[in-house]
Amino acid sequence: MALVALASAKGSPGVTTASLVLGALWPRPVLLAECDPAGSDVAIRMTAPGGQPLNSDRGLVSLAAAGRKGLGDDVIMAHSQQLDGGLDVMIGVRSPEQIGGMGGLWEPLGISFNQMFSADVIADCGRIGPASPQVPVVQAARLVVLVCTATGSSVAHLRERLSSLVHHVDAQLGVVVVADPKRRDGVKQVWSVLDAMSVRVQHRWHLAYDPAGAAFFDGRGQGRLDRTPLIRTATDIAAEMASLVSMPTQHDFDMAQAAFPLGDTPYSPQADWEGGQ
Template sequence: MAVVSFVSAKGSPGATTTAMLSAALWPAPVLLLDADPAGGDVAARWPAAGGGVLDAERGLLPLLTSARRGLSAEQVLAQVQPASGGTPVVCGLGSPEQAQAAERSWPSLAAAVLDVARGASGAGATDVLVDGGRLGAHPVHLPLLRESAAVVLVVRDDVAGVLHARERLRVLAGALRRGDGLLPRVGVVVVGDLQRGDADGSARVLLEVGEWVEDFGRLPLDAAGARVFDGARTARPERTALVRAGRTVVQVVAAAAAGRARSAA
């Protein structure tokens, strides 16, 4: 099984929604890890199983606090809570200051998360989906992204979003390169008005960065569909535009994660 990270280059193009949607639709055992260094949103948005809210005090903060002494897969799994629908979730941090204070702990967390994916805890292998939030100039969670089998860059279909994503992709070729010289599979998901067809043009611009950049698909701007993750009652959520398009995107990303890493350009 594998680690898959969802990130953005600027603003709020929908990386968290895409990560939650993917976790809900994933075709294999899955765990969602909220690892946004700016502070996590999953606990605030996704209700707990059976109603109520997820416990924001459980999750990434106690893991990073303990990581200086090393972390195990069992410790990561001990922080799991079931979200609505039964998806296992590890809640995120409360602030960027917490992420920076624990900067030296991220490599230990990355190793433990990889062990979770491999089934080292004895609980069985599971794919770990990571909400990595916005990629800044010096992302403290880079060790976690490097261990990913696939990194999904979620991009809003507008001029600013595409330009920032293109520059971030150029940096990622070097930043994500592992010791063996390989890159995770890196691809883009463009979020926009799919009826206009502009998203295809945006994707082509981003694919020109290099042959190692892949097209993972499109998602619509579907506020009603996204509100499902905010606890809103939606009749037949499986029929929303977001879920219908999401099924195709998830299939593509899951297949990429199951494939081999690519040689860096």
């Protein structure tokens, strides 16, 4: 199946909320993996079935210890847990100080996420830059989506990050703009900025800025979630993203040919992300 990486270039435009809502609406089995080195938000916001607290010790950190001998589906899922509502999650680090315990896990983790047999993976990568430890997860993804708002500063950082990112990932690129449904002019301005860039962003989506809908993914929701603008816009986005990553890619073709050795070096998304800033 496939890995989809969501990230931001600056600030907090709603990557975690977007990851949660897309995971909840994903049309196939999916695992939400918190790969944000700033620390887990899901363990704070959400609960396990029956309203029980999530186990913050079971997730990336425990996987780092157990996965040194291999990262198959069974190992990954053994260190995941389920949210109330049924979404499988891999809880991230509790604090940035725990990143040191991850060692060299990021690179094999990204590759393993992209090659899982049992589920797609949506990775909440938080804010990314050239020195971010989670960059190998982004590099391994089949679809990389940057999340921004329709503000000038957010779009400026988006433009800079895309200009660097395009040289270091072999993936389809997408942008999600989180904006008030009534602010279509602001969203169109973002598209105009992208059109003026030399970077080809193949996929563009508008996710509704909807505090009432987002509250459901922060443990505070009331009323009918399915009637919120957030869910109405996210439903179509989730379906389209899932369809995109289900299509065969050149990477899939190369992997298939590995059964018939031709003397070529196998593809590996391990190139260092250096410079570009």
